[in-house]
Amino acid sequence: MTDRILLSPPHMSGEERRLVERVFDSNWIAPVGPAIDAFERELEQCTGANHACALSSGTAAIHLALRLLGVEPGDLVLCSSLTFVASANPILMCGAEPVFVDSDPDSWCMSTAALERVLHELAREGRTPRACVAVSLYGQSADLPGISELCREHGVRLLDEAAEALGATHGDRMAGTFGDLGVYSFNGNKIITTSGGGALVGEDPRLVERARFLSTQARDPSPINAYEHSTPGFNYRMSNLLAAVGSGQLRVLGERVAARRRIFETYRDGLEATGRIEWMPEAPHGTCTRWLTCGLVADEGERDRLLGHLDSEGIEARPVWKPMHLQPLFAGRRYEPHAPGRDVSGELFDRGICLPSGSSLSEPDQARVIDSIRGFFR
Ligand SMILES: Cc1ncc(COP(=O)(O)O)c(C=O)c1O
Numbered sequence: 001m002t003d004r005i006l007l008s009p010p011h012m013s014g015e016e017r018r019l020v021e022r023v024f025d026s027n028w029i030a031p032v033g034p035a036i037d038a039f040e041r042e043l044e045q046c047t048g049a050n051h052a053c054a055l056s057s058g059t060a061a062i063h064l065a066l067r068l069l070g071v072e073p074g075d076l077v078l079c080s081s082l083t084f085v086a087s088a089n090p091i092l093m094c095g096a097e098p099v100f101v102d103s104d105p106d107s108w109c110m111s112t113a114a115l116e117r118v119l120h121e122l123a124r125e126g127r128t129p130r131a132c133v134a135v136s137l138y139g140q141s142a143d144l145p146g147i148s149e150l151c152r153e154h155g156v157r158l159l160d161e162a163a164e165a166l167g168a169t170h171g172d173r174m175a176g177t178f179g180d181l182g183v184y185s186f187n188g189n190k191i192i193t194t195s196g197g198g199a200l201v202g203e204d205p206r207l208v209e210r211a212r213f214l215s216t217q218a219r220d221p222s223p224i225n226a227y228e229h230s231t232p233g234f235n236y237r238m239s240n241l242l243a244a245v246g247s248g249q250l251r252v253l254g255e256r257v258a259a260r261r262r263i264f265e266t267y268r269d270g271l272e273a274t275g276r277i278e279w280m281p282e283a284p285h286g287t288c289t290r291w292l293t294c295g296l297v298a299d300e301g302e303r304d305r306l307l308g309h310l311d312s313e314g315i316e317a318r319p320v321w322k323p324m325h326l327q328p329l330f331a332g333r334r335y336e337p338h339a340p341g342r343d344v345s346g347e348l349f350d351r352g353i354c355l356p357s358g359s360s361l362s363e364p365d366q367a368r369v370i371d372s373i374r375g376f377f378r
Contacts, residue, residue: 058185
């Protein structure tokens, strides 16, 4: 790699190589095997989730979760607007209709006020959404108890979409464990990685067992292992080889959270004197992992100039996610703002940037980012 500073590169612990070699030695190079079983037990232990199913990606986990929650063509599915498109694409993959919900300025995650309003409006129209995809963004837990309560009141199933928030807490519980089902991603840019991978977690053993069944082509039980199928399945299971990488990574999750939080504090302290960046708040309800350090600058013009400046100095930074209600893909879809006339996620997109946040980012590189931003504001 060059000396370009990357946004969030993988950070191996050193244990992964030994664990992967063990898999090679046993020849379990398949989407089945003891490393997957071990990884699932470790993930359950680490998150407090009752049951986990390791899958090929977070996107696959969201798609399977929506199917398991009964989402069918024509159904309405609520979804955070400020997120990566993979939270919403599976809604389309189910033939359902997304309804986007704005962010709360205090957490940047789904606005409970907007959710409540849209649920009431839909109820008045005689429509009940089948499910709600509530995203915990950039390592910050959404108001999951509040969202979960509203969903329960209105008979809506909750998907706790914590692709970016493994290790984040709400009170003493982990993001990902509040919904009917929860989802994590282990993509290469996440706080821990299996290079590509994801998981679905839940309280109900039948739902998670069903996920295992559907993710491995939905082959009906048979005494002679006949290839008999009565429902369409998917090829969504995690490889046993990658699960071994995941086991090595899970062991250092606590250290990775601490490192990312320290990086955020270094940026915050180092740039305080500029008075030009308003950081993503840490919601008082829990601990944010600071998966990515995000902040707001004055306006869209300043955001673009700063991103261009950092790029020219070999520093990879990104705008905050472009909200789904502003995407051409979802043009014309229903959207509920945080307050009438106040589009919070749109404002966050216009002014938001994400800074290099990888847990392996060295102190000299953190200083380089800070110097570059100070230089820009001078
Ligand atoms: C919020 C969010 N949801 C879903 C995903 C999809 O996860 P994956 O890349 O593992 O499919 C990602 C990241 O990639 C994400 O950031």
